[in-house]
Amino acid sequence: MAHETNAMLSEDMMPTRTDPAPIPMEQELQARLAWFIGLRWIAGFTILIATILVKVTLLPNLPTAPLWVIGWAILGYNLLFRWYLRRTDRLISRPTWFIVSQIGLDWIALLLVMFFSGGIRSPVAIVLVFHIIIGAMLLYRRACYQLTGLAILLLGILAIGEETGLIVPPPIWDAGVNHLSIISTGSIWFGLSTFLIITAYLATSISTQLREREKALFESERTLHRAYHDMEALYQIGQVVNSTLDLDEILGLIAENATRLLNMKACFIRLLDKSKANLSIGGSYGLSEAYQKKGPIEVRRSLVDFEALKGDVIQVLEVGEDTRFQYREEARKEGLHSMLCVRLQSKSGVLGVIRVYSGVPHVFSEPEQNLLRNLANLGAIAIENAHTYKECSNLNKEKVWFAQMTNHQLRSPLTAIQGVIDALPYAGPLNEKQTELIERAGRRIQDAFDNVRDILDLSAAQRARAPEKSDPVSISAALHKVIDTSRESAQIKGITFDAAIPPDISLKADADDLELIFSNLLGNALKYTPRGGRIEFRVSRSDFGVTAVVSDNGIGIAPENHEQIFTSFFRTKEAKLSGEIGSGLGLTIVKTLVDRLGGYISLESQPDRGASFTVTFPDFK
Numbered sequence: 001m002a003h004e005t006n007a008m009l010s011e012d013m014m015p016t017r018t019d020p021a022p023i024p025m026e027q028e029l030q031a032r033l034a035w036f037i038g039l040r041w042i043a044g045f046t047i048l049i050a051t052i053l054v055k056v057t058l059l060p061n062l063p064t065a066p067l068w069v070i071g072w073a074i075l076g077y078n079l080l081f082r083w084y085l086r087r088t089d090r091l092i093s094r095p096t097w098f099i100v101s102q103i104g105l106d107w108i109a110l111l112l113v114m115f116f117s118g119g120i121r122s123p124v125a126i127v128l129v130f131h132i133i134i135g136a137m138l139l140y141r142r143a144c145y146q147l148t149g150l151a152i153l154l155l156g157i158l159a160i161g162e163e164t165g166l167i168v169p170p171p172i173w174d175a176g177v178n179h180l181s182i183i184s185t186g187s188i189w190f191g192l193s194t195f196l197i198i199t200a201y202l203a204t205s206i207s208t209q210l211r212e213r214e215k216a217l218f219e220s221e222r223t224l225h226r227a228y229h230d231m232e233a234l235y236q237i238g239q240v241v242n243s244t245l246d247l248d249e250i251l252g253l254i255a256e257n258a259t260r261l262l263n264m265k266a267c268f269i270r271l272l273d274k275s276k277a278n279l280s281i282g283g284s285y286g287l288s289e290a291y292q293k294k295g296p297i298e299v300r301r302s303l304v305d306f307e308a309l310k311g312d313v314i315q316v317l318e319v320g321e322d323t324r325f326q327y328r329e330e331a332r333k334e335g336l337h338s339m340l341c342v343r344l345q346s347k348s349g350v351l352g353v354i355r356v357y358s359g360v361p362h363v364f365s366e367p368e369q370n371l372l373r374n375l376a377n378l379g380a381i382a383i384e385n386a387h388t389y390k391e392c393s394n395l396n397k398e399k400v401w402f403a404q405m406t407n408h409q410l411r412s413p414l415t416a417i418q419g420v421i422d423a424l425p426y427a428g429p430l431n432e433k434q435t436e437l438i439e440r441a442g443r444r445i446q447d448a449f450d451n452v453r454d455i456l457d458l459s460a461a462q463r464a465r466a467p468e469k470s471d472p473v474s475i476s477a478a479l480h481k482v483i484d485t486s487r488e489s490a491q492i493k494g495i496t497f498d499a500a501i502p503p504d505i506s507l508k509a510d511a512d513d514l515e516l517i518f519s520n521l522l523g524n525a526l527k528y529t530p531r532g533g534r535i536e537f538r539v540s541r542s543d544f545g546v547t548a549v550v551s552d553n554g555i556g557i558a559p560e561n562h563e564q565i566f567t568s569f570f571r572t573k574e575a576k577l578s579g580e581i582g583s584g585l586g587l588t589i590v591k592t593l594v595d596r597l598g599g600y601i602s603l604e605s606q607p608d609r610g611a612s613f614t615v616t617f618p619d620f621k
Contacts, residue, residue: 033085036134036138039134044074045075062117070109073109074106100143107150110127110128115169119167119169120185129199132199136200136206144203152193155193159188159189246386250382253283255284258354265359266287267357268281269284270297271351271383272352273296282352286357288334291334302325304316310343315339315340315363315364335359338363340355341353342354342373344376354375354379473506473511473514475501478514478515479515479518483499486522495526495534495535501537516589516593517589517590518550522535528555528580529553534553535551536551545618549615556610556611562603565603569585590615598618599618601616
C-alpha cells in the first residue's frame, strides 16, 4: 500500500507522461486560417477596385453593379469567417472543412465573376490556379485533387451551359476585341482543366515533400522532448524516492510515481522471498485492499512473472484472459485490463518485479517500456539502499546492546571490588605498603570505569541516525555544564581556565554531541596540563561557519603522532609517562562526532609546548 511522506511531490509538481501534439495537418490548417482569411480581404477589395479600372480603361460594357455586389459579398462572408475564428480563439474542431467551405464560397463567387466578365473565356478563370496552390499548401494531396476535380466540374458545367445556350453571359466585348471567341468552349475548358491538373500535381509534389521533412523534424523534436521529459521526471522521482530510507515508504512512492508518470490505473510491486520461489507484496498504488490481500504469487505458477524475472519485458493486453496470469478472475473484478511488467534488479541480484496496469486495453509503446525499465532500475537502487541502511541499523543496535551488556557485566563486579577496597581501612590498621597498594588498586578500578564509559560514548558516537537535520542549539547553553565542570577542575589543579563563548552563536547539531566533543577535548587539556598552566576555549563565527579552539600549554604531541592521535586506544609516549590514566578513546569519540556533524578537526602541537585543537562546523543555512 502506498504511504504518504512529506518528501512526496505535490500533485502539481508530479511529472506526468505527456507528448507534444502530433504533427497534424489539422494543426497546420489551424495556424494558417488567419492567413487565408487575410488573403480574402485583398481579393474582395481587388474585385471592387478592378471593376472600376477595367470599365474605365478596357471594357465600358462591363456590368459593374453585380460585380460590386459580388465583391462586397466576399468581404461580408469573410468578416463572418474572421468573427468565427476569433470567437473560437482559433480552435476550430474541423479545420479541413472550415477551409473547404471557404474555398467553396470563393469558387461560387469566382464563377459569378467569370459569368459577368465574359463566361468561360473570361481571364478571371486563371484565378482558380491560385486556389489550387493555396489548397496544396493547406490540404492533403487527396483533398487538393478533389478540389481540382470540383473546379474542373464547375468549369465544365459553365462551358456546357454556354455551348447549349442555357447560360448566356452578358456581352461585354466589342466585335473583334475578344480573340478567344474563335476557340470553342470545349477547347478552352480542356486547356484550363489541363493547366489546373498540372498546377495541382506540381504544387502538391512540392508541399508533400516539405510536409514529409517537417514531419521527420517534428518526430525528432518529439523524441527529444520525450527523452528530456523522462530524464527530468526520473530525476525528480529519484529525489523523492531517495528522500527516505524506510523500505515501505520507498516501495509505496515507486508504485505511486510509476502510476502517475505512465498515466496508468495502478501499480503493483512484488519482491522475491528468501527462497526465491514466491513473490510477496511490496508496494502498490491504485489497487483495492482485497486485491492486495489475494495472497503471494508462486513464481512457477505465474509465467508472466517468471519470464519477467529472466529479464524480458512482458506486455499483456487483457490480464483477465491471459493464461500466464495467476489471478485472472480477481484482475477482472478489479477492472484491470492491460499490464506491463519488468524486473527489479540491483548489483546483488534480482529483487522482484514491478507491474503497471491500465483501466482500458492499451498497447505499451517502446518509450513507455523504456521508461518503466529506467524507473525499475532507480527503484532497485533505492530498495538496495534501504536494505543496506536497515542492516547497518541492526548492526548498530547490536553494537549498542553489546556495549550496554559490557557496561552492566563489568560495572557490577568493579563496583563490588571498589567497595571492598574502600572498606579495607576499616578492617584494621594498614601499613604504608598496604596503603600504597590499595591506592594503586583504586586508581586501576577508576581506570576501568573510565574505559567502560568511553566504550559507551564511542558506541553512542557511532550510532546510525536519520538523515533529518537537528534544530539550531545555542552553543553557550549546550556547553554550560561542561564549562562549569572544567572551571572547577582547573581551579582544584591550579590551572588558569579562560572560556569565551558568545551567547548568540547557534549551530544545527545535537546538544549531547556537542557536550561529548568538548568535554573530551577539555578533559584531555586538563589531564595533560601541569599545575600553573593555562587552558583557553574560544568559540567564534565566520562566513564559513562556527569555529571552536581548545588550546593548552601542556605536554604537547609530537608531529609524527598527529595522524595516529585520533585512532582508537592510541596513546602517546608522553601521555603514558605523565602518569595520567586514559583509555585512548577520547579523541576517537571526538573525531567520530565531528565527522558526523559535517565538520572537521585539526591539530597544532609540539612536545612541551602545548596543543591546540580547532573544530570547524560549516553552517549551511
